[in-house]
Amino acid sequence: MRAMLGVAATLCIAAGVQAQDLPEFERLVLDTEFQGGYGVDFADIDGDGLTDVVAWATNPGQLAWFRNPDWDKYAVTSTMQGNISSAPLDIDGDGDTDLALAHDFSLGNSTGGGVIHWLENPGDPMVNEEWQAHYIDEIPTSHRIRWADVNGDGRQELVNLPIVGIGASAPLYDVGLQLKSYLVPQDLSVESWNGVVLDHGLELSHGMSSVDWDGDGREDLLTASFGGVHLFQLATNGQAVSKTQVGEGLQDPERPNIGSSEVDAGSFPGGGRFIATVEPWHGNRVVVYRGDEFPWNRIEIDDSLAGGHALITADLDNDDVDEIIVGGRSEPHQLAIYYYDDRAERWRREDLDTGVAVSGLAATDMDGDGDIDLAAIGSSTRNVVVYRNLGR
16 A cells, blocks of 8 residues: 555645636645556445545556545556556446456557456455456457446446557558447356447547437447547447447548547537537547537537547536536646536636646546546646535
8 A cells, every 4th residue: 555645735726616607626636656647437446435536557557546535546457558448347246346457558559459358356455456357358459448238238338449440550540440349248257258349430439438318228329530429329220230420520631630539428508418529639629519410510619729638528516517528638738627608608618727638537426425526637747636526
């Protein structure tokens, strides 16, 4: 166990204090030396009922968790390199949270790597800091993994989105990739997991999120790629896998500066839904899509990001309307919140932090007070930061 920055390092910042719809946040720095930081998530790792923070780094490889509320840091594994995506779930049904991990990632190697393991929570994660790894599969450039009940059976499936197709190379990346889903096997001692390829037509897909789009009990998938935003639904519209272009993305003839890079869905004032994206790949624009017929209308709400690399939506002020939280990892570093001003009928921006080169974001109510909290991880700034929502 290594004690990290805790309450003594807490700073109070006013995020949007003057804005009509935004709460204040308390800034908690969990780590200032998390080199190569790439992703962050929330999960109860030690089973005490409190939501902890999981963070991972690509190079040098690192996967660790920070215990709520003292925020001490514990390793999960020290053997995996090129860690690019992680997703928490009680995979073996023993009551504690395990982690799926995509690693051995290199965008420059589209013919190898892309390994996925699940890491078994030892039950005493504050003592055992080398969790047992179990092989799942490997697809070169596996880049985004997440759990979603895509078939509506009440159980979570693992979805794997590589960033490019096998053999693709810069700057065109003009090879279709495999979007693949895996059922958790009943016998977890199997050598690998069986998977189903849902689609093989996307080119350079950097973002993925899930939402029950039509309320049928299945979680549908949203992807952000060179082709814009696509919605994938199982057993819909008379197809095994229905694929719909929701948004066209940035229409620029020069690859790789095209399409969409990050994606999430949110609720809009008066009902309805919007899609938010960063465009183009690692781009400078924040975009909102709305409409009645697909593809939806594209509205740029900001063009001042630097290396946009993370986007999520969440209802931060409990008004049943989602805000858009976006981070950029290039200088000038930015973490911003966009809220819809229904009186002016426009999106407005409030800056939350400039001290994190945001590579990854997560949102949840980590302290059970009914308000959504945030976590961010910085790549070049090497920090892991939690933003506790203090309400309005």
